[in-house]
Structures are given as structure tokens and as C-alpha cells.
Amino acid sequence: MTLPSLGEDAKRLCQQLLRIDTTNPPGNERPAAELVARELREAGLDPQLLDSAPSRTNVVVRHRGSGKLPPLLLTAHLDVVEADPTKWRRPPFSGEEFEGCLWGRGAIDMKNMAAMCVAILRRLARTGTRLDRDIIFAAVADEEAGCDLGSRFLVEKHRSLVEAEYAIGESGGFSLHLGDTTFYPVQVAEKGFCWVRARLTGEPGHGSMPRHDSVVTALGEALTKLGTTPLPLHPTRYVADFLDALRARQPALIQPLVKLVARPQLLARVARLVPGASIARSFSALLSNTAAATVVRAGNKTNVIPGLAEFEIDGRTLPGQTDDDLLRELRAVLGADVELEIIKSAPPIVTEPVASPVFDAIRAEVESREPGAQVVPYLIPGFTDAKYFTQTGARWYGFSPVKIEKGSGIRFADMFHGHDERVPVAGLAWGAEVLDAVVRKISVA
Numbered sequence: 106m107t108l109p110s111l112g113e114d115a116k117r118l119c120q121q122l123l124r125i126d127t128t129n130p131p132g133n134e135r136p137a138a139e140l141v142a143r144e145l146r147e148a149g150l151d152p153q154l155l156d157s158a159p160s161r162t163n164v165v166v167r168h169r170g171s172g173k174l175p176p177l178l179l180t181a182h183l184d185v186v187e188a189d190p191t192k193w194r195r196p197p198f199s200g201e202e203f204e205g206c207l208w209g210r211g212a213i214d215m216k217n218m219a220a221m222c223v224a225i226l227r228r229l230a231r232t233g234t235r236l237d238r239d240i241i242f243a244a245v246a247d248e249e250a251g252c253d254l255g256s257r258f259l260v261e262k263h264r265s266l267v268e269a270e271y272a273i274g275e276s277g278g279f280s281l282h283l284g285d286t287t288f289y290p291v292q293v294a295e296k297g298f299c300w301v302r303a304r305l306t307g308e309p310g311h312g313s314m315p316r317h318d319s320v321v322t323a324l325g326e327a328l329t330k331l332g333t334t335p336l337p338l339h340p341t342r343y344v345a346d347f348l349d350a351l352r353a354r355q356p357a358l359i360q361p362l363v364k365l366v367a368r369p370q371l372l373a374r375v376a377r378l379v380p381g382a383s384i385a386r387s388f389s390a391l392l393s394n395t396a397a398a399t400v401v402r403a404g405n406k407t408n409v410i411p412g413l414a415e416f417e418i419d420g421r422t423l424p425g426q427t428d429d430d431l432l433r434e435l436r437a438v439l440g441a442d443v444e445l446e447i448i449k450s451a452p453p454i455v456t457e458p459v460a461s462p463v464f465d466a467i468r469a470e471v472e473s474r475e476p477g478a479q480v481v482p483y484l485i486p487g488f489t490d491a492k493y494f495t496q497t498g499a500r501w502y503g504f505s506p507v508k509i510e511k512g513s514g515i516r517f518a519d520m521f522h523g524h525d526e527r528v529p530v531a532g533l534a535w536g537a538e539v540l541d542a543v544v545r546k547i548s549v550a
């Protein structure tokens with residue numbers, strides 16, 4: 106029997122996964138987890154289904170190696186964010202092939218990775234390939250809502266199943282076209298999050314007799330201050346390294362700007378010159394802690410001036426910064442009258458050192474397949490399952506490779522949680538081959 110190519114297998118699996126609605130909330134990852142488990146079992150593997158809550162299912166499987174090297178963890182989340190079908194050119198849970206792409210919520214974030222990993226594990230099992238590491242694959246629930254029922258659950262309740270020396274997951278490995286150069290960012294650091302409740306209290310009153318010191322007015326002022334005051338800049342080496350890589354390849358574009366890196370107050374201007382609004386926004390978020398007001402609550406009767414108003418802040422902390430640093434910066438903006446309380450937080454993570462056989466293998470595989478392309482270490486403003494999987498001591502590399510051709514009209518950054526999420530079929534096959542090569546290369550003693 107001839108085996109399908111990795112690309113064919115990954116495509117078929119990705120298409121099937123895209124047809125399963127795992128919008129979180131509520132998640133309901135079980136049908137997707139069962140599909141993954143069925144595919145792995147069919148290849149002779151022995152996956153475990155692990156429920157963290159009813160129908161919130163994780164799958165973990167292990168392809169045994171000789172044990173000469175510690176395990177490698179491959180991981181992808183199975184849940185997706187919501188999609189408004191009226192804004193899409195193809196239905197978001199169709200998995201339809203159209204214009205050379207598979208369309209659907211999760212095509213990039215990150216059922217493509219789940220499909221590639223399953224295809225790679227199936228191939229290893231069916232060919233009886235014996236590597237020097239165990240290759241673990243964890244397909245997890247609940248990443249999009251904070252990881253509690255997925256990676257966190259696995260690390261806290263089933264730690265031995267997912268312990269590894271290295272982990273490869275979200276996010277990175279996509280083609281980023283800047284000027285004449287294609288970059289492949291690999292996530293080696295991510296910001297922490299620090300969600301904060303802000304509370305204002307004051308005298309309640311009757312709506313017929315307005316008071317200038319109403320908490321609702323103060324709430325409006327606080328929101329305006331928060332929304333319009335930039336937090337202090339904190340240059341990190343991740344940003345400096347990234348700019349250095351750009352400078353090496355794009356002197357004309359970047360050279361005049363790099364001098365600004367030494368002057369933090371001017372650094373923010375660099376961000377504005379990065380082409381593309383979404384890239385610029387994400388770049389700006391790498392220069393400082395950030396705080397976005399999200400949930401707002403005050404009053405519940407039209408004729409009553411409330412004595413309490415609250416809002417929630419989605420705060421993000423840079424590597425090197427703590428929750429206390431962020432609270433200090435927020436107090437400086439909001440003043441002493443706004444009480445701040447942390448709802449939930451997790452620190453930033455960094456892969457130290459960046460250099461490793463994994464990073465070297467990624468670089469070698471990508472740059473040899475695409476001459477002229479450059480792999481660059483990258484800090485992301487959001488958070489991923491890295492938050493929890495690194496708690497076992499694993500060093501994390503965000504690398505879910507997909508090749509996106511220049512001029513295809515697909516911008517990776519816009520695909521994340523955006524409308525018309527899709528993955529190029531050829532780019533998915535490319536990714537499966539690259540990832541497979543990396544896994545094999547780093548798993549020989």
C-alpha cells in the first residue's frame with residue numbers, strides 16, 4: 106500500500122477538522138478530539154482522550170523512541186474563536202477548497218498545525234520509524250479562552266504525559282513579506298497577561314438631580330485617559346534583535362530607523378513606519394506593557410446615579426516586567442481614586458537561550474527550502490499554550506509552518522481571528538514537510 110504524502114494527509118485532516126465547529130465558548134472540542142484520536146489509532150498509535158470538563162476533550166499520544174534523548178512535544182489547540190458567516194466569502198465551517206486554499210475558522214489558528222502533527226505522527230507510526238526521542242503530540246482544548254481546560258489542565262493533572270525537553274506549537278513559521286525579503290518569525294517569547302478590575306466609588310443619587318462628581322462621569326474620564334495615554338516604553342532585546350534582522354536585509358527600509366532603538370522615546374515612531382496597520386499594531390504592542398479597557402459596568406436603573414462603576418482591563422506585560430510594574434503604570438495614568446485589583450495573571454515567558462538544536466534545525470530547513478528567506482526569533486504580544494507547557498521545563502518554539510506566497514492577498518496577521526481565514530493548500534503541504542524534517546533532524550542522537 107502506498108502511503109499518502111504528508112501534504113495530502115494534512116490537507117484531508119485539516120479539511121475534516123475545519124468542518125467541526127469548536128467555537129470557544131462553548132468549545133465542545135470532543136468531536137474534533139475523537140477525529141484526531143481515530144486517525145492516530147488507525148495508524149497503530151494509542152492516543153488518550155482526557156476530558157477536563159464535559160465535552161472539553163484533550164488528546165495526547167506518544168510515538169516511542171529509543172529514549173536516548175528526552176521527549177519532544179508537538180502541540181496545537183483544537184478550539185477556535187467565533188466567526189460571523191455574513192462577513193465571510195465562504196462559510197466558516199465549510200472546509201471548502203477555493204482559490205487554492207482551505208477555508209474555515211481555524212485554518213491558520215490552528216487546525217492546520219493539528220492536521221500536520223497528526224499526519225507526521227501517522228507517518229512515523231506507519232513506517233515504523235524509530236527516533237531517539239519520544240514524539241508527543243497534544244491536541245488541546247480551550248486555548249482561546251485562557252487554556253484552563255486544555256494545556257493548563259494537562260500540565261496540572263497529567264504532567265508526566267506532556268513533559269518534554271522542547272515544545273513546538275503556536276505561533277510562528279509563517280511567511281512575512283517585508284520589502285524584498287521573506288521572514289519566518291519563530292516565537293521564542295510571549296508577553297504575560299494581567300487582567301485587572303478597576304473600581305470607582307462615590308455618592309449615589311437621584312437621576313433627576315445630576316451631580317458633577319458622579320462615578321459614571323469619573324468612569325468616562327478614566328476610560329478616556331486609559332485609551333489615550335501611552336504606557337512607558339521598555340525596549341527589549343527581542344525587539345532589538347528583530348530590528349537587527351530587518352536591518353541586515355532591508356537596509357534602505359530600516360537603517361535610518363535603527364538608530365532610534367537606542368532612544369526609547371523615539372522607538373514608537375519605528376512602529377508607525379512598519380508597513381501594514383495590523384503589523385504596526387502588533388509591533389507597537391511589543392514596545393510597552395499595554396492596557397485595553399474591555400468590560401464596562403455602571404448602574405442598572407435609568408433614574409439612579411450609581412455609587413459604583415467598574416471596568417476591566419486586559420493588561421499585557423513585557424518580558425522583564427511584573428504585575429506590580431503594570432499596576433504602577435496604570436496608577437500613574439488613572440490616579441489614586443481608581444482602585445485596581447488583579448483578576449488573573451500569568452507572567453511573560455521567554456525561551457532561554459534562543460539558540461538550540463531546534464532553532465538551528467528550523468532555520469536550516471526553512472532557509473534551504475526557500476533561498477533568501479530568513480528565520481527570525483520573535484516576541485508575540487498575545488499568549489499561547491506556551492504559558493503552561495513551559496511550566497514542565499520545556500523550551501518553547503512557536504513554529505506552525507505555513508508558506509504564504511507574496512502577492513497572494515493573504516496576510517497571516519489578518520487571518521488570526523479575522524474574516525475569511527484560510528490556508529493555502531500548497532503552503533500547508535510545505536509546512537508539513539518542513540515540520541517533519543525538523544522533528545526528524547532534532548530526534549537523532
Ligand SMILES: [Zn+2]
Pocket residue numbers: 182214215248275
Ligand atoms: Zn491559536
